[in-house]
Structure formats: C-alpha cells, structure tokens
Amino acid sequence: MTDATAADPPPSVPGPTERREALGRALRNPLLGPLAALVAAVAIFTLTTDTFATAGNASLILQQSIVIGTLALGQTLIILTAGIDLANGAIAVLGTIVMAKYVVGGGDPLLALVLGLTITVVLGTVSGLLVTRLGLPPFIVTLGMLTVVFALARLYAESRSYPVTDPLLRFWGQGTVVGGVRITWGTLLLIVVFAVFWFALSRTAWGRHVYAVGNAPEAARLAGIKVSRTILSVYMAAGALYGIAAWQALGRIPNADPNAYQTANLDSITAVVIGGTSLFGGRGSVIGTLIGTLIVGVLRSGLTQAGIDNLYQDLATGVLVIVAVSLDQVSRRRAAR
C-alpha cells in the first residue's frame, strides 16, 4: 500500500512500471481461471479421446450451447445486480409454445415471433417490477414465476407439443457449411448477442450502473443512479434474451414442448457461476459466461465420448460449480480483508 499522506507528487510512470501494472491486471483478471479450465478440459479430452478434437464435434458443442448460452446471458445480467432468475427456462418454454401454437393454428410466423418475444419481455418485466417495486427477494419472486409460468405453458399448450416446420421459426437451426464444418446461424447469433451485451456492460454508462447497483446499491443511489430503474431494465433485457432463446430453441428441436428445458434455469446459473460471475452481484462478465457455457458443453461432450456415464457428467459439473463459488468467496474475503 502506498502512503497517501506523503505530499510530494507521484513519480512519473516509466515504461517498466506500466508493463508490470499491465501484467498485474492480467493476472488479476477474473477470466483467467475459467479460461484455464476450458483450455485444460479441451486438452484433456483431445488427448484421451479420438473423436473429441474434430471440427464437427466443435460445431456440435456450439450448437448445443446456444439456448443455454443465451439464457445464461440473461441470467448473468440479473446475477450482476445481485439477483437470480429461476424462471428463465420456463419463460423461454412459454415463448416457444406461444410461437409454435400460433403458427400451427395458421397464424403469421412473424407475428408469432413478435407475440412470443412480447410475452417473454412482459414476464421479465413482471419479475423486475416485483423485485423493484415490492422489494421482494429475486429468489422468491422467480421461484414463484417459475411455477406460475410452467403451469401457464402447460395450460396454454393443453399438455401437448407443437411441431414447428415454419422456416422463419426454424431459422437459427439452419446454417452454412464452411470447410466441411456446419455453422448454424444460431451460433453466429449467440456470438452477436454476447458481443452486444459485452459492449453494453463494459462500455456504456448503463453497464457501469448495472455493476454499481449489484456491488453497492447504497453507493449507487448516493451517486445519483436510479437503482430501481436500472434493475428493472436488466430484467426487461433478460426477458428479451429469453425470447431470443425461445426462437433459437425452435431452430434446434422442431417441437415446442411444455416439458422441455426443465433444468435450464439451473444449467444457466451453472454456466454463469463457472464463468466467474459472483452470485453476490457486481462482479463478473458476459465473456466469463460464454466460457462457462462452453466449459459445460465441452465437459458433457468429452465425458460422453470418453464413454463415461451421464451421472458422472452431472457430478463433474456440480463439483465445478462448488469450486467456482468457493474461489469467488475466497477472493471476496481477501478483497474485504
């Protein structure tokens, strides 16, 4: 610690110090851990299996990561404000039902999309309003929303699934082949939405306010930030992302099923936490969540190809979650001294 009582001006900063600072910042970068884990997992499966390190497998892992990745992005926004969303999977599922049922009933696909997106944004807004206006804990609000929305999805679906054949609704499952590898538009969309929110969180005043509100709500309020409005905006943005996830889900599986994505809420939280975002809010990044999503995808794919039982995949993911949360706790405690 430097002594700030000394009155003399700070020394002008020479090159080597600058470089040491840059190195120090890099080492303190919270993305380092998740990135190392991803690289290690890829390396291990590449060495231990013959089938893992192929372009086709990489493409498949990406495709399998799209829906959870988009849900996890919305989850990241909410967790950054020290909230949590248990209802994101249910909201997306209701979105798929609304879109599919409307088209099956002869409706216009574009209007179906608009309806589905509107529903998910409205439901996100409802969660946000309950959290900000009534001051209820996000866990309880979204637990209630989870139950309500799943029930709504089943009721609206009349407990059946809806086949989706419309090309617009299935768009994100389509793609192109580059050098023998299939790239779906959904993969590209995933990268685009992550890029958009990376930019919004790290480069705009809104993003800084999201972090501040999650990290120190009282300090944020005293600094003149409209805390409730910021939190509400986050739930609305997350709702829009759940709508996009619903659309992407229709591209992956040609069937809107009210019983699908039952564990998507926990899977998205897993991806966020493994990506290094703190459940206590105010720390983390969407890049971490992208890496976290890929880690889960790589683990599942690699363990499957190594011929290891599904249950061990769950076990490995669970252990990873606990490790990630422990690391977060330790670093927070060290920071607080």
Add this chain to the structure above:
Amino acid sequence: MSRDDAATHTDDRPTPVLEARRLTKSFGHVRAMVDADFELMPGEVLAVIGDNGAGKSTLVKALSGALIPDQGEILLEGHPVHFRSPLEARGQGIETVYQDLAVAPALDIASNLFLGREIRRPGLLGTLLRVVDARAMRTEAKHQLDALGVRIPDVRQPVESLSGGQRQSVAVARAAAFGTRLVIMDEPTAALGVRESGMVLDLIRRISGRGLPVVLISHNMPQVFDIADRIHIHRLGSRVAVVSPRTHTMADAVAIMTGAATPDEVGGRSHFDERAGRRDRPGVQGEPTSRALPGPDGATDHGLPEQESPR
C-alpha cells in the same frame, strides 16, 4: 441576481456560502430539528459537533438535500433553494462525503470517481447509447487525485484493493472534483484508524486551501480543534453556539454540547454585542439560539459574527 444584492443588508460581512434559517423537522413526535440555524462562510472549514441524537445528521441531511425540512429556509449564496433530493443539491455544487465509504468496492477508481456522472463519448454514441469515454475518465481521475496529492499508482485498480483511508480519499477527491460551492463531510474519518484519518484531514486542508468551504461533521474533538476555523455546536435540535478553536478549549465545547455549561458561562456573550471589533476581545463567541433572538429582524440578524480565520 447578484451576490451583492444579498450581501448589502449584512453590513460588511460576506454572504454565507450556505445558510439555513430556523429549520424545523419532526419525525412523528420526535422533533429532530427545532429552529436550527446554520452558516457556512466562504473558504472556511466549519465543524459541526453535537452529542448523539442532537440532530446533527438531520441538519446535514437537510443541507445536502437528503431530507426536506418541515419549515425554515436554506440560502445558497444568499438565494433561497429548495432541495428535494441529494441530486438537486449536487446539481448546485454541494457535494457530500459519507462516513460509510460510499464507493462501489468492485469498481475501479476512475469508475467510482465518475459514478453516475460518466464522461460520455462525443456524438450519437455518447448521447444515444451512453457510451463512456473510459480513457478520458482515467486521465481526469488521475489528474484529480494528483492535484490533491492522493498517491494511487493505477486508477484502474478496483477500490477494494485500497486501504480504508485511500478509499475515503477517493470519495473525498470525487467530492472535491464536483463540488463547486462546498463539500459536506459526514463523519469522514469515523471508520478509519489514526494514520488513515490523518490522510483524510490532510485532504480536507488541501480542499479548503483551494478556497472550497468544507462542513465537517465529527465526533472527534482533537480532529475538530485541529482543523476547523469555527465550530458549530448543535444541541437538542438546534445550534446553541458557534465557537472558535482559538478562543475555546475542547472542555468548553464539550460543556456546551452536553449542556453542562451555557455558552455564556464559558466566556461567550451574545454576538449582538460583539459584532464589531470582536477580534480585539478574546473570549467572545457563544451565540444564543435563534429562539432567544428578539425582533422581526432576527432572521437576518442572527447571522454569524464575521469570520475569525485569518484567510
């Protein structure tokens, strides 16, 4: 609206930067502020002391816009103001530093300095998308900290990597950077150790050395007597006296604060008698409460004696 208009009726004394007249605030049956007066003169460090529950924080909240008084008026450089939120007070150049380190620990220093007032990129990027100019904020943050002699190697460090004193220094630097009229510090050293407190007191001196008046709320008598030009003593919801550290001892101040002595008993007299030439007469100072003031002109007349500080 010139400063002279407001100043003409108060003899040769300058217009107070911030003045409050007969502020009253009740919370249910509790009268937290009863005809409380307040004056902050240009360039001074004014300490506000008072026992627990005396209503210091109610007064300060009213002055910083965090609370709206039931009655009374607040004048900023002689002109009435009605703050409905801290944001409005800030908009008028009144910055407040809070005791509980009102910074976001996970955010870096530059982000904290500009929290809620980010420098935006020019053009549509800045206005429409609210894209921030991180480089400009870093440069400006470094400049502000250097100007106050706060030595922090890298403004990209998260605030939580700093010591308590350095964190508070960041909060003080923020106030100094944006406070154009005055800075209010609400127990800025209450959470700090001795050495760290010294760091913050040095900052207060530097800020005041720039000509920015400072209101310092503190429980720490040695600190108050070390740094204040004048000391506003609050008791039972209003100002009972304003003393100078050069003419009063800590024991005097504590006696007035606790009610063990009246301002008169410790050598104070009504400032009405003292307005002229009080510098020649040591031992002046105590000031009666406004409630004791006679006459319709009380509101203007119980302004403070002229500044004692040599500034």
